[in-house]
Amino acid sequence: MDRRRPGGDLGPLAADPLLHVRARPAAVTAALTGRTDPVATAWDAAGPALIDLPDVAGRAHTLRARLLTTAPDAAARLATVPAPWSARWARWEPGAAIGTTRGDEWLVADRNGTVRRYSAATGAVVGLVPVAEPRPLQALTVTAGGTLVLLDTWGGTELLAPVHPAPGLEPYALDEALARLGAAAAVPTAVAATALAEDAPALGDAVGAVHWYGAGEVHSASLHTGPVTALAALALGPEGVPLLAGGGYDGTVRLWGPGEEPMAAPVDRRPAPVTAVALATGPDGLLLAAAWADGLVRIRRPEHPGGPLDLRLGSPARALDFHGGALLAALDDGLLAVDLHQL
Numbered sequence: 001m002d003r004r005r006p007g008g009d010l011g012p013l014a015a016d017p018l019l020h021v022r023a024r025p026a027a028v029t030a031a032l033t034g035r036t037d038p039v040a041t042a043w044d045a046a047g048p049a050l051i052d053l054p055d056v057a058g059r060a061h062t063l064r065a066r067l068l069t070t071a072p073d074a075a076a077r078l079a080t081v082p083a084p085w086s087a088r089w090a091r092w093e094p095g096a097a098i099g100t101t102r103g104d105e106w107l108v109a110d111r112n113g114t115v116r117r118y119s120a121a122t123g124a125v126v127g128l129v130p131v132a133e134p135r136p137l138q139a140l141t142v143t144a145g146g147t148l149v150l151l152d153t154w155g156g157t158e159l160l161a162p163v164h165p166a167p168g169l170e171p172y173a174l175d176e177a178l179a180r181l182g183a184a185a186a187v188p189t190a191v192a193a194t195a196l197a198e199d200a201p202a203l204g205d206a207v208g209a210v211h212w213y214g215a216g217e218v219h220s221a222s223l224h225t226g227p228v229t230a231l232a233a234l235a236l237g238p239e240g241v242p243l244l245a246g247g248g249y250d251g252t253v254r255l256w257g258p259g260e261e262p263m264a265a266p267v268d269r270r271p272a273p274v275t276a277v278a279l280a281t282g283p284d285g286l287l288l289a290a291a292w293a294d295g296l297v298r299i300r301r302p303e304h305p306g307g308p309l310d311l312r313l314g315s316p317a318r319a320l321d322f323h324g325g326a327l328l329a330a331l332d333d334g335l336l337a338v339d340l341h342q343l
Helices: 017-022 025-032 038-046 048-052 056-067 072-078 171-184
Strands: 085-092 096-102 105-110 115-119 125-129 137-142 148-152 157-160 188-192 202-205 209-214 217-222 228-236 241-248 252-256 274-282 285-292 296-300 309-312 317-323 326-331 334-340
Touching: 017 038, 017 056, 017 072, 025 038, 025 048, 038 048, 038 056, 048 056, 056 072, 056 085, 056 309, 096 137, 096 326, 105 137, 105 317, 137 188, 148 188, 157 171, 171 202, 171 209, 171 217, 202 228, 209 228, 209 241, 228 285, 241 274, 241 285, 252 274, 252 285, 274 326, 285 317, 296 326
Parallel strands: 096 317, 188 228, 228 274, 274 317
Antiparallel strands: 085 334, 096 105, 105 115, 115 125, 137 148, 148 157, 188 202, 202 209, 209 217, 228 241, 241 252, 274 285, 285 296, 296 309, 317 326, 326 334
16 A cells, blocks of 8 residues: 655655555655655665565564664554564664674674674673774684684684683683684684583684584584585583584575584575574574575574574674574674564
């Protein structure tokens, strides 16, 4: 239904954001062109996502996420639409690139390599991580001992020792393990660490292989055709069995338990490069999130027969993390925490 009035007047659309998300998205986009009020600005920022989303609930909560900081009344109005997800908090600022969690903090690097600390619960800025020579980063992760591992766009790694170390590989042993992983890999393109104290981070490389170091040995598996573009790691069960999720330029998402053969079929495949993956486990089992370069974020429970939850947030996600029941997403134009209500 096209609710525009003659001459481009929005009529009731101008007063109620619920009517925006219930009307035809293309018509709303045309009618809002040139307007500078918060709802029009938010609609424009969400861009093609609002056109692509087929349901009212998806459009309502994608738009609401963009309005949390600029128009709380409009955001509250949109929150009345039932949906399987909703934004907990958002920070819309350009430059966010990649991130990783460390305790209750989310460490996010911008495109120049400056690493900022945010509260994972609220999105508030906590401080900076001192980096001697900031440079463009490809990925970053935190080891069980609290060491921050930076991977730059040329495949080089840098270790930043924690202020308050926890049990884990000390920097010398970690550096030696990374050297052995680097020797096994082609140019490293992704990095991820489990919470296992004895493990070094896993590396993904430019030819599609993933390399994991444990018990003094390097284990490798070919997961993708072309570069590994995203990597996540998790320790399963009381024994701490490692599980890796790789995302590739080939658009596939694959799971691998080091020491075993990789799964024969990908968990997911789409016609766009994977930009981020995340793993978590809880009372309901394994949780896997993946993002692609075309802007889709998909969350699924691989062990359950139910369908996945698809989100379009307005720009591609470059990093994903699970924390405190929320999915944290570092987008091209901001940071977002998403509560998952149904899956």
